[in-house]
Amino acid sequence: MNHLQEKSPPVREIRLKAGVAHLGTPETLERDLRKGCLNQASRSFSQTSGCQFTLSLALLNTFLRAVVILHGPLGCGTCSIANIGAMKSFKRLREPGVEGLIYINTNLSESEVIGGGEGKLASAILYADEEYRPEIILVAIGCVPSLIGDDVDAVAQKLKNVISATIVPIHCAGFKSKVMATAYDDVYHGVLTKLVREKRYPDKVIYDEAQEQRRIIVNNRTVNVLNVTSMSRSDELELQRLINSLDLDVRFVVCYGSSNSLSDTLDSALNVSICGTHDDYFLEHLAEIYKIPFILDTMPIGPRNIARWLFAIADFFGKHKAAERIIEEEEAMLEEAVAPLREGFRGKKAFLAGGELRVIVTAELLSYLGLKILGVKGHHYDKFALPALEQLEESDKLVFEVATQQPFEHVNLAKKLLPDVFVGHSGGNNLTSKLGLPIFPLFSNAAGYMGYAGAFEVARRLTRILSNASFNKNLAKHCKLPFRSSWYEKDPYAYIKSDGLPIEKNNVACTHEPKVLSCQMKPKRAI
Amino acid sequence: MSLRQANSYKEGSFIDRPRHTCALGGALFTLRALSRVIPIIHASPGCGYNVYTAFNAGAGYLGGGYCGGAAWPSSNVVENEIVFGGEDRLKEQILSTLELMDGDLYVVVSGCMVEMIGDDLLTVVASIKDSPAPLLAVPTPSFKGNSYDGYDIILEGLFEGLTRRQTRKEKGLLNILGIVPGQDVFYRGNLSELKRLLEALGFKVNSFFGDGEDISSIRRAARAEATILLSDVAGQKAASFLEDARGVPTLKLPFPIGAQETENFLKGVAKALGLRDSKVQKLLSFENRRYYEYLERAADIYNDIDLQRYTVIVADSNYAPSVSNFVSEELGFVPVLTVVTDPLTEEKQKEVLLRFHSSGDLPRPLVRFGTQTSDSARFLREAWAPVSNHRYSFTLSPGLVIGSVYERELAEDYSLPLVTLSFPATNRVVFQEARAGYLGGLTLASEIFTTLVSGR
DSSP states (O other), X not given: OXXXXXXXXXXXXXXXOOBSEEEEOXXXXXXXHHHTOGGGEEESSOBOOOOHHHHHHHHHTTOTTEEXXXXXXXXXXXXXXXXXXHHXXXXXXXXXXXXXXXXXXXXXXXXXXXXXXXXXXXXXXXXXXXXXXXXXXXXXXXXXXXXXXXXXXXXXXXHTTTSSSEXXXXXXXXXXXXXXXXXXXXXXXXXXXXXXXXXXXXXXXXXXXXXXXXXXXXXXTEEEEEOOTTSOHHHHHHXXXXXXXXXXXXXXXXXXXXXXXXXXXXXXXXXXXXXXXXXXXXXXXXXXXXXOOEEOOOOSXXXXXXXXXXXXHHHHTTOHHHHHHHHHHHHHHHHHHHGGGHHHHTTOEEEEEESHHHHHHHHHHHHHHTOEEEEEEESSBOXXXXXXXXXXXXXXXXXXXXXXXXXXHHHHHHHHHOOSEEEEOTTSHHHHGGGTOOEEXXXXXXXXXXXXXXXXXXXXXXXXXXXXXXXXXXXXXXXXXXXXXXXHHSOTTXXXXXXXXXXXXXXXXXXXOOOOTTOOXXXXXXX | XXXXXXXXXXXXXXXXXXXXXXXXXXXXXXXXXXXXXXXXXXXXXXXXXXXXXXXXXXXXXXXXXXXXXXXXXXXXXXXXHHHHOSHHHHHHHHHHHHHHBOOSEEEEEEOHHHXXXXXXXXXXXXXXXXXXXXXXXXXXXXXXXXXXXXXXXXXXXXXXXXXXXXXSOOTTEEEXXXXXXXXXXXXXXXXXXXHHHHHHTTOEEEOSSSTTOOTXXXXXXXXXXXXXXXXXXXSHHHHHXXXXXXXXXXXXXXXXXXXXXXXXXXXXXXXXXXXXXXXXXXXXXXXXXXXXXXXXXXXXXXXHHTOOOEEEEEEOTTHHHHHHHHHHHTSOXXXXXXXXXXXXXXXXXXXXXXXXXXXXXXXXXXXXXXXXXXHHHHHHHHHOOOOBOSSOBOOSOSEEEEEOGGGHHHHXXXXXXXXXXXXXXXXXXXXXXXXXXXXXXXXXXXXXXXXXXXXX
8 A cells, every 4th residue: 555645545435435324234235335335325314424534634633743724714613622631631641741732723814715824824833833833734635625626735845944843744635534533543544654754763973883783682572553632641551561561662653752752653663553444545555655564453442452462572572482471460350340340230231332343342342341232333334344243252243333423323323222221422322312311422532441451440430430420311302402203213224225225134235246256255464 | 914814813713723613513512412312413524523622521521411522423425425425324314313312302413515515404303204303404514604604694594494473472481592512511500690699689581491491492582571681792693593483582682790790680680671670689689698698708718818919811802892891890900901702793893892991090901802822922012011110020910810711821921720611611521600790799709819829
């Protein structure tokens, strides 16, 4: 894969045949994914769901010593308001004293829609540089400038020698893709083209061979772990602890990266993903261009997936035995800690909704804790969910739904499946709460979920959350859901259609001949 | 002149950390504040979710309410529709929304992309004959303006679609405009408080978004005797529509906080509508007595430990003058700098300047207009240049910042406590509390004093 000569990455509907509408079982899902049917399915009723522009901001807002420019009309990216306080604290957990979140909107109005917004963008970049002296200026390009054809790369090129910051254009217009996760590719594209670079070691008069050897030794034992915005600092520390226990050093990239830390990206022996949905674009390019091997497999949540994840790293360095010992010890300690909590989870049924990989690994964790999994709903679906799916017992019996948000579907499903706890991604939870269920947040960037410490943390929080759902129960009694009662009598997939035709009955009636046979179903491991 | 100065006053420049969302955002949160109204967004997939996220957090966790916010019906048009037109998709979405969602009114609003490709919302809506409840379309593309404009556009659309000119007005019925849901973090408490006071004078009030109201208040708007407009910026167009097309005159008054301004407000309304003076006096004496019985509680601590503060205020054009007047004239504070954050034309700036009381010899703040979040720090260096030598310095202490969460850095730089009141206010969860009127003034005073004694 090499798209770096292009202005922006291809959207995931095309690159990965990813789909955002499906309801069935893993079997039907896999079938449709292979045939390429999945990404043609859509809905005749849909709900607002986020876009690649807003999701890009989730990553861009983490960069240190950076200013984010929101190139679009005034509203674009005002969602960052929700992160003003939290992002400052999270940044400071990585680097004390670093600045908070600074973003500038180019405020395109009707006159720019006609005359172009490049001038306003240039003045915003100059202002950012003069006012804040950032190291990086990230320009998130919204729908309007994309449609009117603003040449942001040309503006960046023109200002390159006038200002000190590195300007990174991010092509993430929301209307380009229904698969929100295309945002990750957009951000990585910018990072790869502008911030990751081979270091030039200046010719020294006296060449210090020992120092050079030391550098090589350290690099050969350094692992880049690609962090995600939905993880906390305590998740990072837990993964660091586990990798350190294999006598390896860890660097977290790309979130909370700075100009300096990102330029170190290439000084590593291995790149490790913790979320396949997130990272393939970045990893494949680093492998192709800089020959750095990578592991793109499962997410280290829940004992089975933690072990699988850790073994993959250990095996690369020939440390299988060491990993075995560590995993055995960790699992025993975790088991001892959660054993007394299992009583509280016995017979409890869960439904999970959110990112494709995350819901599956979390389902495995809950199942380890003793809960019964009724079903999962992924934002979208592609091949990256498969490794985790292998770890989930009886996955063929689950209800599988694919929907980016669309809480109207999961509210309907939940009414039919009657879970005892709903594990939800932020966004649809206010509607779900009116079912009177306890809701466990699928992720939080302030709490632990990953590794063994995270598994115990989830068990601990779940115990507390299950112990009292009065808040939501009272809401259910007094606050109505906005759907007509007839909706609950219908099938939850009633509004999914394939190629403009409503779906008849029984899961997805996909009749297409296989079109996309290149779609690989095995996780890729370039070791 | 440096670039940054060149830009800071100019209307329509880029904005460093905007304090508004777009027209679509303002429209959606105005609809969010109306009971059982279902918006249908014709836009790209992220537009609705984006402004929901901004308003939910920025407006003290207002939440998505009945419709869910993050779950608003939305056509989610992508490249295909942008190339071939999105009207078919919109029609499909409207029909499925009517079938699925239960509301008293359905309003189609639009984002930038569909307006740029020329989708005609009105034609699509006209083609739908059998809606279970009224169905309207109001184009609200983001590039048309900020959330104030969205509030005006959508209200004008609702008044146009749901009211007719009434020759006979309903005696004592008043509309209130100019308090923008969400953009005013305390909008509902403020409306309820003003409504309470006006009702105590015998008026009936359409505040549209207040306790117990629903869309029938919109329907009755054209029957009102007058519209009270409480802003120099928002609500002007909607009020003008009611005046010009529906014959409801506009009565523009300052947004009142505390006993003195609220007294002026009530007298202003009474005078304009020909109310008996004795009726007003009776209410004022009750309210003033209660107000001071509460404020009196702080007499001890205020004077025992000296709670008077230098005050820096950063707020929109409704709050900035009222809070400045309030802290100066009622709390006896010393306002140093007040920054008005709305983007305003020079003409509008002059109007807003008139809202700052200037008679008497009370301390008055330096008033500056700045839409860039970085402006306040620069203005403060201008407002407060301490006289100092190598030993003594006349510092800005003890002090207080009243603003939004954007002012955290400013407050930290000067080691001053921060009371948030303007948008965005992500550090508080707001329910029924007000900042306007008598009760709002008391709550504001209580919060300010609470902040000052919070370490004790």
